[in-house]
Amino acid sequence: MNGVSRPTLALGISAVVLSLVTLLGLPTPLQAVAAAVILVLLPGHALARFTQVSDVALRALLVLALGLAVLTAVSMAMFYLAVWSWQACVITMGVITVLACLARARQEATT
Amino acid sequence: MTDTLVASSRTVGRWKARDVWCAVAGIVSLALTVGAASTVSVPVNSDLGLVAVLPYPFWVGVLILNVAFVVALRGDAAGPARRPVMIWLIAVLVLMLFGTAAFATDIPRGEIAFRHIGIADALSRTHGIDPSIDGYFNWPGFFALLATVLQATGLDPVSLALWAPVFNMGLWLIALAVVTGYLTRDPRRRWLALWLFCLGNWQDQDYLSPQAFGFFLHLVVIALLLGPLAARAPQFRGFRPADLAAWWRGRSPAEPRPGYRVGALVIALLLIVVISASHQLTPFMLLIAITALTLSGRVWPNRLPLITIVVLTVWLAYPASAYLSGHPPLADAGLEAATAANVLERVRGADGHVLVVQVRAILTLVLWGLAAAGAVRDWRRGRLDIRVVLLAVTPLLLFPAQVYGGEMLIRVSLFALPFIALQAGSILLPADGSKPALDGSKRRSYHAADGSKRRPYLAAGGLALACTLLAVMTVTGRFGNARYDVFTDDEMAAVTAAQRLAPTGSALISAAHPTPWRSQGYLEHRYRTMDDLCRSDLSTAKCGPVVYEYARHSPGGAVVLFTRSSEASLVLQGFTSEAGFAELEKWLSTHIGVELVYSNADARAYRVTP
Numbered sequence: 116m117n118g119v120s121r122p123t124l125a126l127g128i129s130a131v132v133l134s135l136v137t138l139l140g141l142p143t144p145l146q147a148v149a150a151a152v153i154l155v156l157l158p159g160h161a162l163a164r165f166t167q168v169s170d171v172a173l174r175a176l177l178v179l180a181l182g183l184a185v186l187t188a189v190s191m192a193m194f195y196l197a198v199w200s201w202q203a204c205v206i207t208m209g210v211i212t213v214l215a216c217l218a219r220a221r222q223e224a225t226t
Numbered sequence: 227m228t229d230t231l232v233a234s235s236r237t238v239g240r241w242k243a244r245d246v247w248c249a250v251a252g253i254v255s256l257a258l259t260v261g262a263a264s265t266v267s268v269p270v271n272s273d274l275g276l277v278a279v280l281p282y283p284f285w286v287g288v289l290i291l292n293v294a295f296v297v298a299l300r301g302d303a304a305g306p307a308r309r310p311v312m313i314w315l316i317a318v319l320v321l322m323l324f325g326t327a328a329f330a331t332d333i334p335r336g337e338i339a340f341r342h343i344g345i346a347d348a349l350s351r352t353h354g355i356d357p358s359i360d361g362y363f364n365w366p367g368f369f370a371l372l373a374t375v376l377q378a379t380g381l382d383p384v385s386l387a388l389w390a391p392v393f394n395m396g397l398w399l400i401a402l403a404v405v406t407g408y409l410t411r412d413p414r415r416r417w418l419a420l421w422l423f424c425l426g427n428w429q430d431q432d433y434l435s436p437q438a439f440g441f442f443l444h445l446v447v448i449a450l451l452l453g454p455l456a457a458r459a460p461q462f463r464g465f466r467p468a469d470l471a472a473w474w475r476g477r478s479p480a481e482p483r484p485g486y487r488v489g490a491l492v493i494a495l496l497l498i499v500v501i502s503a504s505h506q507l508t509p510f511m512l513l514i515a516i517t518a519l520t521l522s523g524r525v526w527p528n529r530l531p532l533i534t535i536v537v538l539t540v541w542l543a544y545p546a547s548a549y550l551s552g553h554p555p556l557a558d559a560g561l562e563a564a565t566a567a568n569v570l571e572r573v574r575g576a577d578g579h580v581l582v583v584q585v586r587a588i589l590t591l592v593l594w595g596l597a598a599a600g601a602v603r604d605w606r607r608g609r610l611d612i613r614v615v616l617l618a619v620t621p622l623l624l625f626p627a628q629v630y631g632g633e634m635l636i637r638v639s640l641f642a643l644p645f646i647a648l649q650a651g652s653i654l655l656p657a658d659g660s661k662p663a664l665d666g667s668k669r670r671s672y673h674a675a676d677g678s679k680r681r682p683y684l685a686a687g688g689l690a691l692a693c694t695l696l697a698v699m700t701v702t703g704r705f706g707n708a709r710y711d712v713f714t715d716d717e718m719a720a721v722t723a724a725q726r727l728a729p730t731g732s733a734l735i736s737a738a739h740p741t742p743w744r745s746q747g748y749l750e751h752r753y754r755t756m757d758d759l760c761r762s763d764l765s766t767a768k769c770g771p772v773v774y775e776y777a778r779h780s781p782g783g784a785v786v787l788f789t790r791s792s793e794a795s796l797v798l799q800g801f802t803s804e805a806g807f808a809e810l811e812k813w814l815s816t817h818i819g820v821e822l823v824y825s826n827a828d829a830r831a832y833r834v835t836p
Contacts, residue, residue, distance in 0.1 A: 146379060177446070179400070187371040188499070197354040
């Protein structure tokens with residue numbers, strides 16, 4: 116993992132941990148926070164990092180928009196395929212985040 | 227023009243006394259408005275809505291906040307107040323204008339948010355999408371998202387709906403802040419555009435809805451088009467085909483990094499797909515905006531309109547085909563039909579209701595007038611940005627295309643509002659305040675060029691007064707239907723009882739649409755309203771037999787609901803009178819097979835056996 120930045124590592128580990136924690140369940144306010152982070156913020160952040168966006172405001176906007184858009188696409192696809200469950204959505208969003216981090220890590224390792 | 231705003235010097239350095247006072251004024255105004263709004267008792271018994279029952283401290287809070295904002299905006303020679311202060315004041319304004327009802331009641335306003343919760347609930351129960359159910363299941367994107375979020379977070383759907391307007395306004399403002407950053411370098415104009423966007427937002431489309439979600443994504447796509455996907459238009463040489471072709475191909479990307487441009491393009495395509503899957507109208511608004519910007523030569527991917535048309539057509543032809551086969555999209559097109567449905571049919575009913583509708587129209591016209599004056603002023607100074615004009619005007623193209631349930635003009639005004647607000651800022655901001663930022667040089671004093679302080683103070687006072695008046699008009703327009711779209715606990719209890727008492731497969735009939743139903747058991751009953759069944763002729767002689775026969779012939783019978791809010795809606799909009807409503811209920815209640823099964827102060831439910 117030489118050359119892989121700490122933010123990428125932290126993002127990937129957070130995705131795994133928060134997916135598990137959300138699936139296991141937490142008290143209501145914590146569950147809401149954990150679910151919002153793993154479903155929207157982490158995937159949005161992991162994907163927005165690919166865009167080379169340097170403007171902080173646009174980056175923040177893309178994190179939200181990408182997170183919500185990808186979650187919408189994933190949820191909708193699962194409904195059309197009749198395989199939807201919120202747990203499956205959490206796992207899928209966690210996997211998307213981890214894959215994005217792995218791809219980013221490869222980028223970082225080669226540069 | 228397409229570069230992002232360089233961080234203001236305001237972001238560093240010490241806090242000034244004025245900044246602290248403005249922040250404190252925000253706290254005071256928030257305390258006043260929240261305290262005042264929480265004293266409002268439900269139901270709201272005024273034809274004018276909330277504006278007539280909000281106590282005076284609320285309006286004092288509105289005044290203080292607008293004065294504080296203008297003082298903060300005015301700032302000093304270095305620019306407006308510090309960014310956290312400006313953000314704080316806007317946050318207070320959002321809570322004040324869009325959270326007012328939530329401070330007065332725990333029940334979300336309007337019927338439709340309940341319906342949307344019910345659709346998400348139905349999806350999560352069936353685990354699949356059946357497009358034959360109704361139109362919502364042909365554009366299920368937002369509801370799929372909502373179902374996942376509600377199940378995964380464990381949030382109370384009603385609480386989420388209650389605070390959705392504040393949350394959605396927050397999302398819109400974040401997107402709009404980025405959009406305005408690409409359209410002007412003047413921080414004062416940007417802050418004022420955000421403020422005016424809030425003050426002009428009477429359209430009430432920010433509830434828990436696919437259009438609110440779609441509008442957010444729409445703004446994000448616009449931000450991408452104005453930012454990383456922007457182009458430098460080549461010089462226009464004429465209308466000869468060769469010149470036009472050279473002009474079309476001659477655009478060069480404003481963003482030098484190809485990877486960044488491609489990444490932004492991929493995100494834009496993803497958002498276009500999600501918008502197309504989530505809402506009927508928004509993709510058309512987006513297509514118009516993309517096409518207008520592309521035709522102006524200011525967007526780098528010049529085939530983006532074509533790609534959007536393909537995505538939209540594919541969605542309409544396949545996932546949404548079940549709905550479109552029975553609802554041709556251009557069936558009721560035409561300027562005359564659109565004018566009748568969007569304007570003429572809305573200006574009727576009780577005097578108070580008509581006044582509210584007029585206030586909404588005046589507020590919209592005032593902002594459009596200010597924007598037009600701002601555009602003329604910018605044009606005369608040679609700094610009119612054609613992109614702002616295009617984004618403000620092009621939503622109007624959709625007005626005659628569809629009646630859209632009489633709501634097209636509301637939607638058009640919402641999609642135009644961000645750019646109307648930005649353009650209106652040109653005339654509302656004193657000239658000296660905007661000069662420095664436009665030429666990119668260091669910031670100058672906000673004072674008049676002749677050194678006199680009288681004129682800027684007058685201008686600032688005028689701006690504060692104008693903003694306060696706009697706030698009063700927005701509260702009037704936005705909460706003008708509070709008599710019938712703010713529900714009581716008794717009405718909620720009656721709806722719960724009616725849904726419990728109605729057997730699965732039976733019909734639930736309410737007098738009119740503002741009924742807080744369908745949040746559960748969306749697929750278990752057929753939901754009808756009397757004004758739909760009777761085609762708005764609610765006279766007892768005509769409507770009574772129609773409703774009775776429908777209820778008697780429904781498999782499993784029906785439960786007929788009469789609520790205070792549905793009565794208020796029909797009376798206020800001039801469809802019936804209180805006496806006529808009571809006569810209809812009495813007529814129904816005395817027929818064979820009709821039995822009163824639930825009653826409280828605000829509602830009655832009758833079971834009709836088949």
